[in-house]
Amino acid sequence: AIDRHYAQVSIDRGLEEMAQQKEVAISISSATFVEEAVDLSELKQQALLPPVVKLINHLLHQAIMDRASDIHIEPYEENTKVRFRIDGILYDSTQVPRQLHLAVVSRVKILANMDIAERRLPQDGGFKVTSGGAEYDFRVGTLPAIYGEKVELRVLEKEGVNTHYTLESLGFEPEQLKIFKQALNRPWGMILMTGPT
Numbered sequence: 698a699i700d701r702h703y704a705q706v707s708i709d710r711g712l713e714e715m716a717q718q719k720e721v722a723i724s725i726s727s728a729t730f731v732e733e734a735v736d737l738s739e740l741k742q743q744a745l746l747p748p749v750v751k752l753i754n755h756l757l758h759q760a761i762m763d764r765a766s767d768i769h770i771e772p773y774e775e776n777t778k779v780r781f782r783i784d785g786i787l788y789d790s791t792q793v794p795r796q797l798h799l800a801v802v803s804r805v806k807i808l809a810n811m812d813i814a815e816r817r818l819p820q821d822g823g824f825k826v827t828s829g830g831a832e833y834d835f836r837v838g839t840l841p842a843i844y845g846e847k848v849e850l851r852v853l854e855k856e857g858v859n860t861h862y863t864l865e866s867l868g869f870e871p872e873q874l875k876i877f878k879q880a881l882n883r884p885w886g887m888i889l890m891t892g893p894t
Contacts, residue, residue: 744803772845
C-alpha cells in the first residue's frame with residue numbers, strides 16, 4: 698500500500714512538472730475519441746521526458762516486484778488505467794491522466810523498437826530489462842481501441858522456468874505426479890497441456 702501510494706504521488710509530481718512545460722502539452726479535445734494528428738518529433742520528445750521515463754521504469758520495476766505476468770495499459774475516456782495480472786487476476790496498479798496516454802504508449806513503443814507513428818494497426822515487439830541481477834524479457838503488443846491504443850506487456854523472467862518451477866512445485870497430488878512422471882518416461886503417446894497459459 699505504501700509503495701502504491703508513493704508511486705502515485707511521484708507520478709502526480711511528474712505530471713505537474715510536465716504541465717509547467719507548455720511546449721510539450723498534448724491536447725485531446727473531442728469527447729468521442731478521434732485521434733488528433735500529432736507531430737512525430739514532438740511525440741518522441743514527450744516520450745523521452747523524465748516524468749514519462751520514470752513512470753514507465755516504475756511500472757516495469759513494480760511488475761517485477763509483484764511477480765506480475767502481464768501489464769495492461771488501457772485507455773478510457775477520462776484516464777488511462779494500468780493493471781497487473783498476478784496469479785491470473787488483474788489488479789489495478791495506477792491511473793495516468795488522459796493527456797499522457799500517447800506519451801506513455803510511445804515510450805513503450807520506443808523501448809520495443811516499434812513504429813510510434815502507426816496507431817491504427819496492431820504491432821508486436823519486445824525488449825529486455827535487468828533488475829536485481831535477473832534478466833527479464835518484455836513482449837509487447839499494441840491494439841487500436843476506441844479511446845486509443847491498448848498495450849499489453851508480457852513479463853518473462855529468463856531463468857524463471859529453471860529456478861522457480863519444478864514438477865514438484867506445480868501443485869500435483871503425489872499420486873497424480875507419479876502417473877505424470879510415468880507418462881513422461883514412455884517412448885510413445887502424448888500429454889496434452891490445456892487451459893490458461
